[in-house]
Amino acid sequence: GSALGFLWTFINPLLQMLVYTLVFSVIMKSGVDHYYIFLFVTLIPWIFCSSCVSGGADCILSSKDLVKKIYFPREVLPISFVTAAFINMLLSYLVVFAVIITSGFGVRWGILCYLVPVAIVEYFLALGLCFLVSALTVYFRDLLYFLSILTMLWQFLTPVMYSQERVVEALSEKSPVLLRLWYLNPMTPVINCFRDVMYYKRSLETTPFDRVEEKTTPLVMEGREVFRLAVEACIQDVDTLLERNGMTGDDINAYLLHQANMRIIECIREHLEQPREKFPTNIQHYGNTSS
Secondary structure, rough: OOHHHHHHHHHHHHHHHHHHHHHHHHHOOOOOHHHHHHHHHHHHHHHHHHHHOOOOOOOOOHHHHHHHHOOOOOOHHOOOOOHHHHHHHHHHHHHHHHHHHHHOOOOOOHHHHHHHHHHHHHHHHHHHHEEEEEEHHHHHHHHHHHHHHHHHHHHOOOOOOOOHHHHHHOOOOHHHHHHHHHOOOOOOHHHHHHHHOOOOOOOOOHHHHHHHHHHHHHHHHHHHHHHHHHHHHHHHHHHHHHOOOOOOOOOOOOOOOOOOOOOHHHHHHHHOOHHHHHOOOOHHHHOOOOO
């Protein structure tokens, strides 16, 4: 096992902060006062979201043996992954507060309550994305490798290492279309909210919350719909095969569904209105359902 174990929850963001601070404070000076705090307060929520996308994509495939053997709501897998990552994010903020306090930068404790709804909204944003990518990865395995590149690109398009003002200044006159496209990033208002409260020490207006919620709600709802679609796709496959061969469910003597769980078997059986005897299972002998 790992020698440091749980400590990696704190070490990973600290090391990333040190690397980015070295690059943007020493090598490529950004001109931002207390840049390590400017970065650190937004790096933690970014790591949470990106890990839910790149790591959460594999949460179903990595549990495929469990999925095949017993029935349980598949939504449990992405929900548990995102919740664990969310708890890690909250624990990582203990390190952030320690750095801010020991550096003498200070915290306005009275406005930290504004971060509670922001964190909750980000949780549901990450959950919606995790629902989406975990379902798609079941069918497109190469998506795992593509997402690592996509999240890296997404980080540079999100104001984690720079301020929103720099983007507005650079694009407002030269390319307003690109600026409008940049604003479509759902993580931009989330990151700005964390930075406003913890770095600029100012309270939030309602507008940032509205913008986050507008982008988050469709992702949560449609991500779950895609997840359900993935679970029920087996039924559609059976219908397609029967239709292509000009057959009905009554023409089939037995349905041998490769490594399907009991829920899928029962759903297909009820959909085809076929007796249970046509769906042999052997979970009691081999720990699987119909292999």
